Amino acid sequence: xxxxxxxxxxxxxxxxxxxxxxxxxxxxxxxxxxxxxxxxxxxxxxxxxxxxxxxxxxxxxxxxxxxxxxxxxxxxxxxxxxxxxxxxxxxxxxxxxxxxxxxxxxxxxxxxxxxxxxxxxxxxxxxxxxxxxxxxxxxxxxxxxxxxxxxxxxxxxxxxxxxxxxxxxxxxxxxxxxxxxxxxxxxxxxxxxxxxxxxxxxxxxxxxxxxxxxxxxxxxxxxxxxxxxxxxxxxxxxxxxxxxxxxxxxxxxxxxxxxxxxxxxxxxxxxxxxxxxxxxxxxxxxxxxxxxxxxxxxxxxxxxxxxxxxxxxxxxxxxxxxxxxxxxxxxxxxxxxxxxxxxxxxxxxxxxxxxxxxxxxxxxxxxxxxxxxxxxxxxxxxxxxx
Amino acid sequence: xxxxxxxxxxxxxxxxxxxxxxxxxxxxxxxxxxxxxxxxxxxxxxxxxxxxxxxxxxxxxxxxxxxxxxxxxxxxxxxxxxxxxxxxxxxxxxxxxxxxxxxxxxxxxxxxxxxxxxxxxxxxxxxxxxxxxxxxxxxxxxxxxxxxxxxxxxxxxxxxxxxxxxxxxxxxxxxxxxxxxxxxxxxxxxxxxxxxxxxxxxxxxxxxxxxx
Numbered sequence: 001x002x003x004x005x006x007x008x009x010x011x012x013x014x015x016x017x018x019x020x021x022x023x024x025x026x027x028x029x030x031x032x033x034x035x036x037x038x039x040x041x042x043x044x045x046x047x048x049x050x051x052x053x054x055x056x057x058x059x060x061x062x063x064x065x066x067x068x069x070x071x072x073x074x075x076x077x078x079x080x081x082x083x084x085x086x087x088x089x090x091x092x093x094x095x096x097x098x099x100x101x102x103x104x105x106x107x108x109x110x111x112x113x114x115x116x117x118x119x120x121x122x123x124x125x126x127x128x129x130x131x132x133x134x135x136x137x138x139x140x141x142x143x144x145x146x147x148x149x150x151x152x153x154x155x156x157x158x159x160x161x162x163x164x165x166x167x168x169x170x171x172x173x174x175x176x177x178x179x180x181x182x183x184x185x186x187x188x189x190x191x192x193x194x195x196x197x198x199x200x201x202x203x204x205x206x207x208x209x210x211x212x213x214x215x216x217x218x219x220x221x222x223x224x225x226x227x228x229x230x231x232x233x234x235x236x237x238x239x240x241x242x243x244x245x246x247x248x249x250x251x252x253x254x255x256x257x258x259x260x261x262x263x264x265x266x267x268x269x270x271x272x273x274x275x276x277x278x279x280x281x282x283x284x285x286x287x288x289x290x291x292x293x294x295x296x297x298x299x300x301x302x303x304x305x306x307x308x309x310x311x312x313x314x315x316x317x318x319x320x321x322x323x324x325x326x327x328x329x330x331x332x333x334x335x336x337x338x339x340x341x342x343x344x345x346x347x348x349x350x351x352x353x354x355x356x357x358x359x360x361x362x363x364x365x366x367x368x369x370x371x372x373x374x375x376x377x378x379x380x381x382x383x384x385x386x
Numbered sequence: 387x388x389x390x391x392x393x394x395x396x397x398x399x400x401x402x403x404x405x406x407x408x409x410x411x412x413x414x415x416x417x418x419x420x421x422x423x424x425x426x427x428x429x430x431x432x433x434x435x436x437x438x439x440x441x442x443x444x445x446x447x448x449x450x451x452x453x454x455x456x457x458x459x460x461x462x463x464x465x466x467x468x469x470x471x472x473x474x475x476x477x478x479x480x481x482x483x484x485x486x487x488x489x490x491x492x493x494x495x496x497x498x499x500x501x502x503x504x505x506x507x508x509x510x511x512x513x514x515x516x517x518x519x520x521x522x523x524x525x526x527x528x529x530x531x532x533x534x535x536x537x538x539x540x541x542x543x544x545x546x547x548x549x550x551x552x553x554x555x556x557x558x559x560x561x562x563x564x565x566x567x568x569x570x571x572x573x574x575x576x577x578x579x580x581x582x583x584x585x586x587x588x589x590x591x592x593x594x595x596x597x598x
Contacts, residue, residue, distance in 0.1 A: 062418055190505070192507030203477070205476040210473075210475075210476050211476075211480070212419075320456070323510060
């Protein structure tokens with residue numbers, strides 16, 4: 001829930017209270033064995049079907065000194081980048097909806113279906129993929145599936161230019177997003193923002209580039225910053241849109257690199273479940289698992305002390321680091337711009353459930369629908385004066 | 387935030403050892419390489435005296451302004467260990483290290499100074515540690531609860547493993563709702579579990595799947 005202090009139409013101060021979706025998953029995890037936690041961790045987030053499972057598995061693999069076969073590392077990366085494509089497209093749809101472009105919202109989600117179909121073919125499900133196992137992955141990729149992925153990649157390659165044109169060259173979107181919700185580079189560093197939110201402000205950080213994991217050490221990855229030709233990093237909503245669109249192109253490239261260099265061999269360190277559980281039970285120590293999720297750095301700290309269940313499991317999801325950036329972004333903005341600015345960090349929770357607006361000392365409540373209506377009305381006004 | 391020279395993990399530990407001497411209780415460097423080329427990623431672990439926390443963070447800022455990830459915590463019985471997990475040299479190709487600064491607080495004196503004046507982004511994590519471990523962060527600019535609801539009982543700290551942790555009567559057994567009465571109550575005794583191989587376990591042996 002947000003509380004805004006307003007001066008007329010302008011936001012003077014921002015406060016927010018998260019926690020409506022806190023479910024105590026870490027507490028539950030400290031009472032289960034690592035293989036059970038994998039399934040629990042997949043359910044931390046509905047969109048990041050692989051992020052938390054992979055992060056947790058990597059932390060446990062480091063503690064138990066489990067060597068993951070290279071083929072499994074590559075399959076993990078393929079799944080991860082497919083997830084980035086579907087997550088960014090989902091976000092693009094949400095952003096279009098918040099701006100009042102519902103046909104664009106349907107288009108983005110229709111395009112997203114292709115990546116979900118590939119994921120379903122590879123993992124068996126569209127969400128909560130359950131493909132990660134400690135020590136590797138549970139399903140191999142066949143030659144036919146490689147062809148299917150390549151077909152999907154060429155589908156997205158053909159669409160990229162069109163999507164850039166629709167999102168980035170549209171004068172109404174430019175008017176609504178350029179110069180709004182600005183997060184300066186200094187603020188992004190001080191408030192420890194991560195992922196596309198930080199990169200749109202000009203902070204060149206990307207775990208895949210900085211801190212090698214899985215197959216990223218073998219691949220060519222670089223942090224995506226807003227392009228110079230569109231005015232360089234300004235840290236506004238427009239830059240966050242362009243970073244995400246360029247990252248879809250990068251993900252296509254990374255998946256292609258993986259398919260071209262896919263090693264042969266095993267996909268699991270240990271197939272026998274009792275043996276794996278015994279190894280994990282004996283494992284002692286602490287480790288950090290860290291990945292670059294679609295929303296930014298995701299990190300798990302795990303400590304195991306020779307029991308079935310880990311002694312400590314701390315989850316740091318990507319949005320956790322980005323919440324603080326809302327405060328400088330929203331200050332000085334209009335009420336109607338709040339939905340798109342809040343959505344622009346791609347928050348991974350049910351956030352704007354209610355908004356309290358305090359104007360001239362009296363409080364009023366707005367729901368998410370009220371805010372979205374204000375945002376849409378602003379877009380229509382802008383389109384009429386064009 | 388000027389550019390400072392890049393350093394190796396060992397150099398960072400040496401810098402800490404020279405500056406703080408006996409205040410550094412333990413250090414280790416862990417490394418991990420994955421994929422085909424096994425390019426190494428490094429983690430630096432530094433355990434230090436509680437009063438050195440703020441100087442240690444300042445030292446890291448001098449080396450290069452770090453990215454603050456989170457404060458993790460463990461209940462070790464008599465003490466609570468707080469781990470300040472940060473990373474330095476982000477933006478360098480394969481040159482970023484995780485730096486974990488760990489301090490221990492006795493349960494008789496659960497106070498720790500704030501670091502939000504050095505790294506403002508640490509605020510949410512400090513608020514979270516206050517409510518989940520019952521720690522007092524001195525000087526915190528905003529000490530309200532973060533995730534726990536306002537009507538959550540005072541003096542209950544979910545991540546503590548002693549009598550102040552979550553009490554059994556607070557745990558809601560959601561799985562019992564609408565469950566047929568004729569099923570045995572879990573946990574199934576170990577003997578029975580070991581004797582029978584369920585279809586799910588049998589499948590695991592051939593496919594390597596995990597149907598826990």
